[in-house]
Amino acid sequence: xxxxxxxxxxxxxxxxxxxYVSIHGEGHWNSVARSTGLKRTGKSCRLRWLNYLRPNVxxxxxxxxxxxxxxxxxxxxxxRWSKIAQFLPGRTDNEIKNxxxxxxxxxxxxxxxxxxxQRFRDAMRHVWIPRMVERITATSSPLSSLPPPCIDISTSxxxxxxxxxxxxxxxxxxxxxxxxxxxxxxxxxxxxxxxDEGFGxxxxxxxxxxxxxxxxxxxxxxxxxxxxxx
DNA sequence: AAGATACGCAACCGCTGCGGA
DNA sequence: CTCCGCAGCGGTTGCGTATCT
Numbered sequence: 001x002x003x004x005x006x007x008x009x010x011x012x013x014x015x016x017x018x019x020y021v022s023i024h025g026e027g028h029w030n031s032v033a034r035s036t037g038l039k040r041t042g043k044s045c046r047l048r049w050l051n052y053l054r055p056n057v058x059x060x061x062x063x064x065x066x067x068x069x070x071x072x073x074x075x076x077x078x079x080r081w082s083k084i085a086q087f088l089p090g091r092t093d094n095e096i097k098n099x100x101x102x103x104x105x106x107x108x109x110x111x112x113x114x115x116x117x118q119r120f121r122d123a124m125r126h127v128w129i130p131r132m133v134e135r136i137t138a139t140s141s142p143l144s145s146l147p148p149p150c151i152d153i154s155t156s157x158x159x160x161x162x163x164x165x166x167x168x169x170x171x172x173x174x175x176x177x178x179x180x181x182x183x184x185x186x187x188x189x190x191x192x193x194x195x196d197e198g199f200g201x202x203x204x205x206x207x208x209x210x211x212x213x214x215x216x217x218x219x220x221x222x223x224x225x226x227x228x229x230x
Numbered sequence: 231a232a233g234a235t236a237c238g239c240a241a242c243c244g245c246t247g248c249g250g251a
Numbered sequence: 252c253t254c255c256g257c258a259g260c261g262g263t264t265g266c267g268t269a270t271c272t
Contacts, residue, residue, distance in 0.1 A: 102238055
């Protein structure tokens, strides 16, 4: 209670937390704090583990494919970051949230749009995303970079974006999404195959495409601005 | 070179939902 | 049924660093 430490974690604290979780597994975060002698709240331990210490966690260099997927999933679910993160292996909800706030919202501001406005959403849906898909297909090898079936790029504008812009509470979620709306199983391909079947996370790792500049180039912004205000 | 400003990320805070007593 | 503690989520803040003037 008293004497709680806040702020950045030290390597010693990381080491204590890592050893404990490696041995005992995740969960029971308040016990972790007590047992290790860390003067941190259970919440803080959990967050540090999930966002930094957890094996396979990936930070920085969000690939073009990942950016595209974030846009698509956000269009479907809104600010449900943890849900979106489930589809980006190794990425945390915190990182995706930061990406959205620092990149996407910034660009919306440049376009004098509210990121939640219909105008921005429509531009994203009809102009920006198809354009990005086009770029990805143009720069990727045909097989290795196919996205998961649920966002089949060949039909992405019709499959993913035919639906209304995401209200997470809207029951009329995309037709290619199964009725259950609680989990990763949500995103099920039309043919019944799931995320893990046939398409692994390698799609997200981008074979060479991640060396491309970010989605948010001046060129794209100009293009979008033209489309928006035509 | 130095101060100001903008940016990106890590961490904190408050709220909600859930399960057990 | 209600209370309590915990885990998880999303919004927000604060700090270190990069860039600009």
